[in-house]
Amino acid sequence: MTHLVLDKVSVRYDGQPAPAVENVSIDAAKDDFVVLVGRSGCGKTSLLNVAAGLVAPERGSAAIGGRPIIAPGSDRAVVFQNDALFPWLTARENVAFALRLRGVGPSERARHADKLLALVKLDGAGDKRIWELSGGMRQRVGLARALAAEPQFLLLDEPLGALDALTRERMQTTLLDLWTASQVGVLMVTHGIEEALVLATRIIVLAPGPGRVVRSFETGFSRRYAAGEAIRSVKADPAFAAARSELTDAIFEGEAA
Amino acid sequence: MTISSYSERPASKLAKVDDEADALSVPWSRPRPKRSGVSARVVSAVTILVVLAAWALSARLQLVSPVFLPSPVAVWSKFVVVARDGFVDATLAQHIAASLGRVFAALIAALVVGVPIGLAIGISTIGRGIFDPLLEFLRPIPPLAYLPLVIIWFGIGEPSKILVIAIAMLAPVALSTASGVRGVSQERINAARSLGATSMQLVRHVILPSALPSILTGLRIALGAGWSTLVAAELVAATRGLGFMIQSAAQFLVTDVVVMGILVIAVIAFGLEFVIRRIERGLVPWAGRE
Numbered sequence: 137m138t139h140l141v142l143d144k145v146s147v148r149y150d151g152q153p154a155p156a157v158e159n160v161s162i163d164a165a166k167d168d169f170v171v172l173v174g175r176s177g178c179g180k181t182s183l184l185n186v187a188a189g190l191v192a193p194e195r196g197s198a199a200i201g202g203r204p205i206i207a208p209g210s211d212r213a214v215v216f217q218n219d220a221l222f223p224w225l226t227a228r229e230n231v232a233f234a235l236r237l238r239g240v241g242p243s244e245r246a247r248h249a250d251k252l253l254a255l256v257k258l259d260g261a262g263d264k265r266i267w268e269l270s271g272g273m274r275q276r277v278g279l280a281r282a283l284a285a286e287p288q289f290l291l292l293d294e295p296l297g298a299l300d301a302l303t304r305e306r307m308q309t310t311l312l313d314l315w316t317a318s319q320v321g322v323l324m325v326t327h328g329i330e331e332a333l334v335l336a337t338r339i340i341v342l343a344p345g346p347g348r349v350v351r352s353f354e355t356g357f358s359r360r361y362a363a364g365e366a367i368r369s370v371k372a373d374p375a376f377a378a379a380r381s382e383l384t385d386a387i388f389e390g391e392a393a
Numbered sequence: 394m395t396i397s398s399y400s401e402r403p404a405s406k407l408a409k410v411d412d413e414a415d416a417l418s419v420p421w422s423r424p425r426p427k428r429s430g431v432s433a434r435v436v437s438a439v440t441i442l443v444v445l446a447a448w449a450l451s452a453r454l455q456l457v458s459p460v461f462l463p464s465p466v467a468v469w470s471k472f473v474v475v476a477r478d479g480f481v482d483a484t485l486a487q488h489i490a491a492s493l494g495r496v497f498a499a500l501i502a503a504l505v506v507g508v509p510i511g512l513a514i515g516i517s518t519i520g521r522g523i524f525d526p527l528l529e530f531l532r533p534i535p536p537l538a539y540l541p542l543v544i545i546w547f548g549i550g551e552p553s554k555i556l557v558i559a560i561a562m563l564a565p566v567a568l569s570t571a572s573g574v575r576g577v578s579q580e581r582i583n584a585a586r587s588l589g590a591t592s593m594q595l596v597r598h599v600i601l602p603s604a605l606p607s608i609l610t611g612l613r614i615a616l617g618a619g620w621s622t623l624v625a626a627e628l629v630a631a632t633r634g635l636g637f638m639i640q641s642a643a644q645f646l647v648t649d650v651v652v653m654g655i656l657v658i659a660v661i662a663f664g665l666e667f668v669i670r671r672i673e674r675g676l677v678p679w680a681g682r683e
Contacts, residue, residue: 210589
């Protein structure tokens with residue numbers, strides 16, 4: 137099985153005296169949903185960018201399927217907090233963007249894009265312009281666009297961060313549905329503690345100054361949803377509340393209460 | 394413009410002039426559900442009518458000699474005559490066609506040269522290092538200053554005239570393109586790269602379309618610069634063109650043709666501005682709405 141591996145990665149930005157990330161190792165398998173959480177400045181996004189090939193590590197290495205990561209590539213499609221969609225294209229054309237780059241013909245492109253739009257529950261919105269879509273719909277288009285590249289891993293940088301609380305909750309189950317349906321590995325950055333618990337198979341807690349791993353949890357709540365249990369029943373489980381408090385403690389560890 | 398009609402238009406940064414006009418005509422800070430009083434458009438129409446009336450009145454009362462200020466009626470009848478019979482060996486339509494031809498030939502040249510230069514400035518530091526000082530050198534020089542040099546180099550033919558106008562258009566096109574390119578969000582570029590875009594695909598499919606609103610703004614500014622350079626370009630050895638027509642008329646103190654030529658230029662410039670705004674709305678409907 138393909139693994140996305142960050143090995144003893146340190147990141148230092150030009151002109152910064154202290155590294156943003158120091159000596160972090162992550163190993164994500166293709167059926168994993170790995171979530172990075174932590175306070176601001178703990179280097180979550182830096183690590184995601186290393187995996188994406190957008191930032192080169194100062195020390196350590198990154199690899200996917202054994203091949204070193206030296207540049208961005210469609211085997212690791214990124215979705216950002218601000219959807220970064222192309223407003224001159226329709227929703228369908230946005231989704232088909234990766235296929236267009238590969239020279240896939242127009243009709244084949246449209247057919248495939250419509251399939252992916254249906255997967256993110258946007259059937260019939262293909263002809264819509266980007267500015268006609270709500271924030272949640274735009275993120276759905278962004279996810280479908282990333283999946284169209286047929287990546288091994290999805291790299292999600294706070295993809296639900298800009299959405300309102302209710303939309304966010306619905307998008308969490310959409311994300312899980314996508315993860316099970318498309319069989320991609322996920323590496324995601326979030327601020328949301330409950331979001332991390334709902335989505336992750338593994339949660340990696342980072343602490344700032346410099347960014348480093350303080351805890352790593354295996355969690356089973358997302359697999360329970362994937363196995364058919366209702367999300368409300370998962371969240372109502374006392375074990376969920378216990379895990380939330382344990383995770384919160386880990387994030388704020390060492391900080392005066 | 395009423396508030397309801399405002400919401401129907403794209404809140405485009407390209408419509409900035411309109412916004413400013415609105416801000417002037419709305420002295421209240423909070424929005425009002427229904428505007429009382431008159432719209433800016435009506436005020437503008439009244440202003441134009443008042444100016445026309447003052448012009449007609451001063452001509453009628455012979456406050457100024459017709460050599461200095463011919464009456465509106467005289468200008469209009471001259472317009473009809475020149476449109477039908479022509480002035481200095483060419484009809485009005487031929488003069489207009491000659492001028493428009495030069496301006497558009499120059500515009501195409503400025504786009505063909507200026508957009509790639511703007512891309513180079515916006516994308517690469519080397520490109521910026523090469524072209525920024527050249528453009529900053531060229532930009533503040535009035536076209537009349539380099540006109541003689543262009544004539545020494547390229548003669549008095551049509552290419553020189555087009556070149557002078559194109560030089561005046563180059564800086565606005567290139568600098569607007571560069572600022573549009575620099576304004577492309579890093580996330581958009583990163584997203585495209587992670588979807589597998591090569592450098593060339595990035596330019597073609599992401600950077601150029603992202604910069605298009607800015608390029609069109611540059612095109613609009615360039616056309617304005619082009620029109621102001623036109624008269625200068627047609628000073629030398631032209632036999633046709635609106636600038637040439639005005640110049641020849643001025644030499645014989647045919648003031649009504651001079652005034653008529655000025656008005657024709659104004660109307661054409663206004664019409665072009667209108668057309669380009671339409672094109673902008675059709676081509677980049679997303680501007681300001683992202």
